[in-house]
Amino acid sequence: MKFLRNSNLAQAWLVLVLATFFGTALAGIQVKLSPVIEANKIRETMEKIPNLVLDASQASAIKTQDLIIQSRVIEVEKNGITKFYPVYDVQLKDGTLAGHVAKAKGQGYADKIEVLLGLDAKGSTITGLFILDQKETPGLGNRILEKPWRDQFVDKSSDAALVVVKSGTGQDNEIDGISGATISSRSVTNIVNTTIADIKPQLLPASKNENTKKLNGKIKEIE
Amino acid sequence: MADSPTAFERFVQGILPENPVYRQLLGLCPTLAVTNGMKPALTMACSVAFVLLCANIVISLIRNLLKPHLRIVVFTLTIATFVTIADRFLAAYLFQMSKTLGPYIPLIIVNCLIICRCEVCASKQSVFTAASDAIGQSIGFGLALSSIAAVREILGTGMFFGIRILPEAWPDWVIMVLPPGAFLTLGLLLGLVNWLGSIKSRRAS
Amino acid sequence: MIYLLDLMLIALTAALINNFVLYYFVGICPFVGVSRKVEMAFGMGLAVTFVISIAAFISWSITTMVLIPGAPLSSFIAGFFLPEESAAAIDLTILSYIVYIFAIASSVQFVEMYVRKFFPQLYSSFGVFLPLITTNCAILFACLTIMSHVVGVENPQDAWDLGRAITLAFFGGIGFTIAIVIMSGIREELELCDIPEPFQDAAITLIIGGILAIAFMGFTGVDSGIREALIP
Numbered sequence: 072m073k074f075l076r077n078s079n080l081a082q083a084w085l086v087l088v089l090a091t092f093f094g095t096a097l098a099g100i101q102v103k104l105s106p107v108i109e110a111n112k113i114r115e116t117m118e119k120i121p122n123l124v125l126d127a128s129q130a131s132a133i134k135t136q137d138l139i140i141q142s143r144v145i146e147v148e149k150n151g152i153t154k155f156y157p158v159y160d161v162q163l164k165d166g167t168l169a170g171h172v173a174k175a176k177g178q179g180y181a182d183k184i185e186v187l188l189g190l191d192a193k194g195s196t197i198t199g200l201f202i203l204d205q206k207e208t209p210g211l212g213n214r215i216l217e218k219p220w221r222d223q224f225v226d227k228s229s230d231a232a233l234v235v236v237k238s239g240t241g242q243d244n245e246i247d248g249i250s251g252a253t254i255s256s257r258s259v260t261n262i263v264n265t266t267i268a269d270i271k272p273q274l275l276p277a278s279k280n281e282n283t284k285k286l287n288g289k290i291k292e293i294e
Numbered sequence: 295m296a297d298s299p300t301a302f303e304r305f306v307q308g309i310l311p312e313n314p315v316y317r318q319l320l321g322l323c324p325t326l327a328v329t330n331g332m333k334p335a336l337t338m339a340c341s342v343a344f345v346l347l348c349a350n351i352v353i354s355l356i357r358n359l360l361k362p363h364l365r366i367v368v369f370t371l372t373i374a375t376f377v378t379i380a381d382r383f384l385a386a387y388l389f390q391m392s393k394t395l396g397p398y399i400p401l402i403i404v405n406c407l408i409i410c411r412c413e414v415c416a417s418k419q420s421v422f423t424a425a426s427d428a429i430g431q432s433i434g435f436g437l438a439l440s441s442i443a444a445v446r447e448i449l450g451t452g453m454f455f456g457i458r459i460l461p462e463a464w465p466d467w468v469i470m471v472l473p474p475g476a477f478l479t480l481g482l483l484l485g486l487v488n489w490l491g492s493i494k495s496r497r498a499s
Numbered sequence: 500m501i502y503l504l505d506l507m508l509i510a511l512t513a514a515l516i517n518n519f520v521l522y523y524f525v526g527i528c529p530f531v532g533v534s535r536k537v538e539m540a541f542g543m544g545l546a547v548t549f550v551i552s553i554a555a556f557i558s559w560s561i562t563t564m565v566l567i568p569g570a571p572l573s574s575f576i577a578g579f580f581l582p583e584e585s586a587a588a589i590d591l592t593i594l595s596y597i598v599y600i601f602a603i604a605s606s607v608q609f610v611e612m613y614v615r616k617f618f619p620q621l622y623s624s625f626g627v628f629l630p631l632i633t634t635n636c637a638i639l640f641a642c643l644t645i646m647s648h649v650v651g652v653e654n655p656q657d658a659w660d661l662g663r664a665i666t667l668a669f670f671g672g673i674g675f676t677i678a679i680v681i682m683s684g685i686r687e688e689l690e691l692c693d694i695p696e697p698f699q700d701a702a703i704t705l706i707i708g709g710i711l712a713i714a715f716m717g718f719t720g721v722d723s724g725i726r727e728a729l730i731p
Contacts, residue, residue: 085359086367093375094594100379101593104386111389144654152501155654178723182517208719209450210468254720319531319701323636326524370604374597382593397643400596404634406528473522474716477709481702488697 116159116174116187116203123189123199124161124170138163145173147269156270168192173270174203177262180254182206184215188266190229194274200224200263212255220249220256229267233260301423304415308430314407315438315480316487321407325439326476327398332455335443336436337391341384341399343432345376346408347425353416354424360417369412370403377402407435445479446470504729506666508722513667514674516722519637521712526637526675530682531704533628540683542625543632544676548669550607550629551638555668557602558642559661562649566591566598592650599642607633637675641668681711 120140139162147154159172170191176183184207189199200221207213214220223246227233235248235257248256299307314320324342328334349372353360360368381399384392392399402408411431416424447453450470452460469475517523520530526547533543564572568590577586611629615622632638644667648659659667685707694703 083364085356085361086364086371089356089368089371093371093597097375097378097593100382101590104382105590105593107386108382108389111386115389153656155656157653178726180720180723208468209471210466254723258723319528322527322531323524326527367604370600371597374600378593378596381596397640397647400643401525401636401639403596403600404636404639406634409634469713472712472716473524474709474712476524477705477712481698481705481709484705485695485698485702488702489695492697 119187119201119203120159120161120172120189123172123187123201124191125198138169139166145270145273147273149269154269156266158270158274170198171270171274172199173266175262175266177258177265179205179258180207180212180252184255184258184262186259186262186266188263190267190274194267194271195229197224197227197229197263197267200259202259207252207255211249211252214249214252215255215259220247223247224263229271232264232268235260298419299423301420301426304419304423304427305430308427308432309434309437312431313434313438313487314431315435316484318407318410320410321405321435322480323401324398324405325442326473326480328395329439329443329446329476329479330450330471331447332440332443334391334394335439337384337388338395338398339432339436339439341377341380342402342405342407342435343428344380345373345402346411346432347428348376349373349408349412350416350424350428351421353412354419354421357417357419365413365417366409369409369417373408373412374403407431442476442479442483445483446475450475501730502662504726506662508726509663509666510670511725512722513670514677515715516718518674518678518715519640519671520675520678521708521715523640525640526635526679529628529631529635530679530708531701533631534679534683534686534704537680537683537687538624540679541676543628544672544679546625546628547632547635547637547675548672549625550603550610550632551641551672551675552665552669553606553610554599554603554638555641555645555664556661557606558599559645559649559659559664561598561602562592562595562646566595567650568592592646595646595650599639599646603638603642604633637671641671678711682707 117140121138141160141162143158143160145156145158147156157174159174161169161172163169170189171194173188173190174185175188176185178184183204184202185204187199187201187203189197189201191198202216202221205213205215207215224233227246228243231244233244233246235253236245237248237250237253246256246260308314312318315322315325321342324338328338349369352372353369356368377400380402381392384395384399411427415427419427444454447455448460449467451466452458452462452464467475470479513519519525520527529543529547534540562570564570566573569587570589570591573589573591574586577589580586581589607629614629645659645664648657648663652658682704686704689703689707698706
């Protein structure tokens, strides 16, 4: 019995040596690359934030480093389910609150749609919309990615729920649907509506919240 | 197959005569999944090339130490390690691309192409032959992927490498960049390659 | 209730809407290679469904117990050597691909031995396919999908539990079986057809696969419709 085990081990020595060798290599890779990957993930959201709360001319004048971006999580309990919204509060360098960006997820036509929604400091006007992730039909549904369509949301008031219409009559709370992709356009609008309804009551007491994290510091640390 | 092929023969065979996709029908999963654009297709081809080259070299270096019944374990371990390395590098330096390719990078582990080359070539022949075999096969794989991706991207979006080449009037054949387009394109191209091959062999005889 | 609905939608999505073969292109090799006869295709489908569920169970357990940062087992073991905080932060997810492929390989081995010993009849129907499916992408793909819903999830509540993981895997396997059995049925009929020689076998299979994929695209949006109708 002992002999057998010995011989099994002896036969597997190559596998063991290789496993040790590869394990060391992977540990090295992990130490070297995982900070970069983490930074990539944070930067993906961070890069979009200035354009979502500031208008284009302001955003191009300001570097991301000049903004103070803090992240926190807003919890909303609805029908027994708790929903979480990561929210980024954006302050200018002089400390004035420029606006908030919320990350929200919802069901689209094909799969989940993930958006970043920019609101002004009081949360009363939409300042920007960006689609982070979607798997809608190319050529139809994924036209929600196009800037002209997304820009319809900018400057809309957050008081009334937005509705998707086939041909606009010029009312304030109307969004023109994309022809051939009514469901996708309606999904995005729904996500925007729900997000606003959920987070608006909790937007304001931002500065005193304890679980805010300074993101700028984190990304600098990583780099 | 009495004499094992030389390094140069291995290299040439991989590109067309034994093309991994069109001739051997290996690695069909990435071939279909990531060919809706040239960029993801080429990234995939490069990742496969990296893994194949490294795995072939390592296996060839240790080929005399291999126990026959443990050989598959060693192959899998080697391949999985290099795939992890490739995956992390993509996530660190080509973040958007690694998000687009998603699970198809780790799925290289079960790409039959690599394990087949390790078995057929690397575990029997010298490092130099194994490396040239890997390069030849990778070029063949890259060619196959880019031929499918070119057809799908041009017909599906009117673009090539993301640059518009067909006139604006071109009605994009959206179906080509959707999953069915992958099956149809590969099926038709495979038929075409078979047809050209049969013409050639008829002429030779 | 909502949990059950969630499971149902995961099942529907995995089996029909985002069919493993026709939408994600995993498991194409057996789809082209082992789809000549309906019985063979059915056996293959059964074998895959069987193994995929077991592999999902193993990989979900290993991922949550060992691999992710703060996993109970790894932080317990590391707790002997390291201070508590750094023990809880141990991140072994870089090993996940290696762990999964070996989990799959060993579960295939185990299933083969077990079925051969205790269910000889079952073994005769799909036993021959078992060794083949270690390199079936569908199984690793299911493990990776489960991993993407467990590792690095922003909200802890979104992380999948074992029930969701196994539902996805099992119905993914069912979806694979549906696709490959339909394909083999069509191919049995094709034997009577006069197909141009270059298109015989693989080429015509892929083209039919394309048409099947178009048909399955008709399911797109069903899940969001159901969700909208049932969840207020």
